[in-house]
Amino acid sequence: MEKLIEKGLLVIAYSSIAILFIITFFIFKEGLPFIFREGLGTILGGVEWRPTKGEFGILPMVVGSLLVTGGALVIGVPLGLSCAVFLVEFSKPKVRRILKPAIELLAGIPSVVYGFLGVILLVPLIRVHLGGPGLSLLAGSIILGIMILPTIISISIDVLEAVPQSYREGSIALGATTTQTVSMVVLKAARSGIVTAVILGMGRAIGETMAVIMVTGNAVAFPGSILDSIRTLTSNIGIELAYASGDHQEALFATGVVLFVMIMVLNLVASMTRKKRIR
Amino acid sequence: MFRTAAILVFAACLLSAAACQRADPNAAGGVMTVAGSTSIQPFAEMLAEEFMAGHPEFNINIQGGGSSAGIRAAQNGAAQIGMSSRNLKEKEKGLHETAIASDGIAVIVHRDNPLRGLSRAEVAGIFAGDYKSWKEIGGEGGTIHFVAREEGSGTRGAFEEMVMGDREISLRALVQASNGAVREIIARDPASIGYISLGLVDDRVRALAVDGAEATRRQIMDGQYKLSRPFLFLSREEPTGTAKAFIDFIMGPRGQELLSSEGLIPGGQ
Amino acid sequence: MIRLDPALSQKLVRWVLVSLTALTVSILVFIITYVLLKGLPVLGWEFLSTGAVDAGRGGGIFPFIVSTVFITVVALAIATPLGVGTAIYLTEYTRETAATRVVRFAAECLAGIPSIILGLFGFITFVLFLKLGWSILSGGLTLAIMVLPTIIRTSEEAIIAVPQNRRDVSTSLGGTRWQTVTRVVLPGALPGIVTGIMLSVGRCIGETAAVIFTAGSALGTPTSIFASGRTLAVHFYILATETDAFGMAYGTAAALIIAILTINTLAYWMMHRIMRKYS
Structure with missing residues (x-):
């Protein structure tokens, strides 16, 4: 009986690897033959996406994904990091005890709600005051920037709290102000942890679909400015999967493969920085 | 112990049920x-x-x-x-x-857009990206924001066949994944133009006359309005x-x- | 380079941090209050207990509540035994080896996969390959994969937190390993495991991209797990993008947010209690 249970648990434990493999297998099985047939260069380097007419360039979408993720980081990281630094280093512990869980709760708000508020409030604001259709790289960046705040804040707080108190005391004892202590000692000690927080935020931004579909306008072209529309890899799948068949469907799986590889590289980097931190 | 076992059994049942045939749709009470x-x-x-x-x-x-x-x-x-x-x-x-x-396909603009009609060639030109501003086609206002349906959609297919001919819809077109979504964009943005099912046109958007024929059922039945x-x-x-x-x-x-x-x-x- | 007086820079930094934190918190608070203020007036018994009329432009959200509950139950019925089993194996049955590191890494990767990729996978595997069609079952299976990493991680943490001496007592009384696990470890870890399950419920409720392509968007109340069902989040997405029924959309969003925040708050509250108990 004991042996049986152990075997059973072993099987269960390996099921999560199995699932990862099955997912990888199915996505690649659908996407890779297409990539080989069309050539990785024509797909990754191509700028024309007309899947029903045999043009499968996804470069504008790779660029779109990177730009909107970059934009989200430009907005989310300074805000999130400042918030974390303030709560850990400058505020009373009581404030942190209330605000941290409150902010973490917000991570649970569905992305479609963020997207909807983006469409209702942000997009008209951009259209009227800044020009363009409003559905834009800028709108996408702002919405994603807000969406990754809880992730960045929560992990940064944990990381900053993990910096030994003695570091701070040593610095203060040498006559440094709190600001100097934070910028010269605490943030340096917490650097790799903060990088992990940023990478996880990045993963969330690059993988988000529904909110991005709602606010970026989904044009398959390189944006000339932040007020232009973009399409991300995720939106490409989200918008077209329902209708696609044949080559078109395979092309969407190829889009999935590219996205999958990007995310896995990010995961690896995140996992490596985390290990470095533990060491 | 039994509870864990029960949960495992339940999960196994779900999975094996998954492997079975789905209910016969034509039988009474079946889902079609x-x-x-x-x-x-x-x-x-x-x-x-x-x-x-x-x-x-x-x-x-x-x-x-x-x-x-x-x-x-x-x-x-x-x-x-x-x-x-x-x-x-x-x-x-x-x-x-x-x-x-x-069903007719209506070319729609915002309710406040003073434009009443366009020729099929002009519509094709807008979606091909030839015109940048509304002024170039006798309208008012600034840049044209044109909204298309996504690749693979039946509405897009029909629009390409009936309006675009051998021209391509510009890659700069905003893209929405349903007729409703296109209409909502047009209803909010005075500088936009799109195409949707005639049946979904409401009073927040205006269906343009194409080649001089109004987008109405009467005109479609008479064969005047060609986009159907x-x-x-x-x-x-x-x-x-x-x-x-x-x-x-x-x-x-x-x-x-x-x-x-x-x-x-x-x-x- | 201009050297600022340390006292002045201290003040300046503090001021900047306070205002950025205030901005962050007010954005997040605004999102919730805005949706609740707009949605609560719609959210009556009538709205919760009746079906949709005119494709969701009128009526209520009862069928979507049922679909959401069904899909969530299916997802957790599958993910809970798998996740808890994996956690038990990793903590109680094996030492840290290369194999367990692979399992952990796989779970981590699984956690990083964007939900649209899971939707793509679920669509090709469950809907098409296994011929389950758009159904509660397909959606539930897909969500089970999505929440599996959360359940593994939280269960693992909960099991590790059970004091070693309790296991020793059980073993010294002649208990087998499995008896120790079921009678000592699991009861001790139960609150932590339940917390993980509740957080997973929250994620299932709020997910859109992974369900819309696997469970479909049928308007009716699902009668079996083979029927298609529209979850609250999917319904909200469709209302928000395809209609001008903002009242209905806000009502649905408010229902979503209230459900998720309540569940997550309970989960955090439990986690807090556990942490106090063991620290």
Whole structure:
């Protein structure tokens, strides 16, 4: 009986690897033959996406994904990091005890709600005051920037709290102000942890679909400015999967493969920085 | 211990149930799936709602997926009825077709846009990206924001065939994944233009006259307004059971009246 | 380079941090209050207990509540035994080896996969390959994969937190390993495991991209796990993008947010209690 249970648990434990493999297998099985047939260069380097007419360039979408993720980081990281630094280093512990869980709760708000508020409030604001259709790289960046705040804040707080108190005391004892202590000692000690927080935020931004579909306008072209529309890899799948068949469907799986590889590289980097931190 | 075992057994049951055959759709109480064009979907949902209100013994399940998916679903039996909002291509023929209605494609602008009509060539020019500003085509306002449907959509296919001809819709076009989503964008942005199902036009947007013909049912039936396409119900064989009852209801007076009141052109004509 | 007086820079930094934190918190608070203010007036018994009329432009959200509950139950019925089993194996039955590191890494990767990729996978595997069609089952299976990493991680943490001496007592009394696990470890870890399950419920409720392509968007109340069902989040997405029924959309969003925040708050509250108990 004991042996049986152990075997059973072993099987269960390996099921999560199995699932990862099955997912990888199915996505690649659908996407890779297409990539080989069309050539990785024509797909990754191509700028024309007309899947029903045999043009499968996804470069504008790779660029779109990177730009909107970059934009989200430009907005989310300074805000999130400042918030974390303030709560850990400058505020009373009581404030942190209330605000941290409150902010973490917000991570649970569905992305479609963020997207909807983006469409209702942000997009008209951009259209009227800044020009363009409003559905834009800028709108996408702002919405994603807000969406990754809880992730960045929560992990940064944990990381900053993990910096030994003695570091701070040593610095203060040498006559440094709190600001100097934070910028010269605490943030340096917490650097790799903060990088992990940023990478996880990045993963969330690059993988988000529904909110991005709602606010970026989904044009398959390189944006000339932040007020232009973009399409991300995720939106490409989200918008077209329902209708696609044949080559078109395979092309969407190829889009999935590219996205999958990007995310896995990010995961690896995140996992490596985390290990470095533990060491 | 027993609880864990019970949970495991339950999970195993779910998985094995998954492997079994799905319920027979034609049996009494079975669920019939109708899948395909999202242009037809809202009308089909309404028809199913009405049909099931009078016949509670039937259970009809309406799914989107798009015309191509609807045609495939009908071919491989994934759905008992497939919906297509475009004519079948040569290699797709062989299905049993019922034209339940036809639908105009309206070129729409914001309610406040003073423009009343365009030629087909001008519409094609806008979507090909030839015109940057409304002034270039006799309108008012700044940059034109043109909204298209996504690749693979039946509405896009029909629009390309009837308006674009051999021109391509510009890659700079904003893209939305449903007629409703296109309409919502146009209704909010005074500088935008798009194309949707005539049946979905409401008073927040204006349907433009194309080549001098107003986008109305009358003009479509008279053959004046050229942008129209059939709404097809497809099945592998002659429909039977629930499928037959549903199609009969739609083609009957009540069904056609409902479609007509929603702005479509009844299928008989 | 201009050297600022340390006292002045201290003040300046503090001021900047306070205002950025205030901005962050007010954005997040605004999102919730805005949706609740707009949505609560719609959210009556009538709205919760009736079906949709006119494709969601009128009526209520009852069928979507049922679909959401069904899909969530299916997802957790599958993910809980798998996740808890994996956690038990990793903590109680094996030492840290290369194999367990692979399992952990796989779970981590699984956690990083964007939900649209899971939707793509679920669509090709469950809907098409296994011929389950758009159904509660397909959606539930897909969500089970999505929440599996969360359940593994939280269960693992909960099991590790059970004091070693309790296991020793059980073993010294002649208990087998499995008896120790079921009678000592699991009861001790139960609150932590339940917390993980509740957080997973929150994620299932709020997910859109992974369900819309696997469970479909049928308007009716699902009668079996093979029927298609529209979850609250999917319904909200469709209302928000395809209609001008903002009242209905806000009502649905408010229902979503209230459900998720309540569940997550309970989960955090439990986690807090556990942490106090063991620290």
